Amino acid sequence: MPSRFLNKQRPRTRRVIVAGLLLATTLAAWLSPASAAEMRLYAAAGVKAPLEQIARDFEAATGHRVMLLFDTAGAAEQRFIADPAATFLVTTEARLRAAEKDGRLGNGMTSLIGATVGGLAAPPDGERPAIATPEQLRAALLAAPRIAFSDPARGATVGKHFLQVIEELGIREQVLGKATLARDGVETMHLVLEGKADLGVTQISEIVQADARALLGPFPGRFDLATTYALWLNKDAAPEATAFATLVTSAAERERLRSHGLRPPE
Structure with a gap:
């Protein structure tokens, strides 16, 4: 299988995942367990496996739960916008930029995750x-x-x-x-x-x-079709939401993304 689609350096993958867990634990140190929250994340199915693993690690480290709701890129966007309780959106960067431009998404932060x-x-x-x-x-x-x-x-x-x-x-x-x-x-x-x-x-x-x-x-x-995925989060989001977004887009998680067929930003 071509190396650009699946990194086979398993020991390195384990080291980077451990680094991600350490980051999640560090984030947990300044998040109060007494205020455990449930956050909703709508996402394109192309990032399903790595997001599931990152969410499990985050929940174990912080006590905060991330509810993952997967769909097509377009349907995830529509469901997120229609849900007033939604916290995060992961879809194509192009869709996020268009939604910000026409006002369907406002006052938010967009962070690149990777391309497939x-x-x-x-x-x-x-x-x-x-x-x-x-x-x-x-x-x-x-x-x-x-x-x-x-x-x-x-x-x-x-x-x-x-x-x-x-x-x-x-x-x-x-x-x-x-x-x-x-x-x-x-x-x-x-x-x-x-x-x-x-x-x-x-x-x-x-x-x-x-x-x-x-x-x-x-x-x-x-x-050829290359699609870049990104995460959108409101700038006024709670600290635990910002912490999860930081973990998803961190350098520590890039090896995990590669192992699931995504190309993280350089």
């Missing part, structure tokens, strides 16, 4: 078609009996991109005629791993987090 790349998956024990060129991708999509991808109507970043790809390849109708629209990338990977789809299209981070053996590779050439 759109790609394709197949059942680990099934056919492994080549997709290294646009021509190979076209042939693979035409040959696959069943294809799953996240519903563009629900704000799926890769789903929207995939519609453009098959349009440019001239196979939109053929692909859509045998496609299943999944709720998000997590569901896309469930369909692939359960043998209900021969090809799945989603973020590489979601593929790696589900089963790294399923990864075929990124979109080839001109169809």
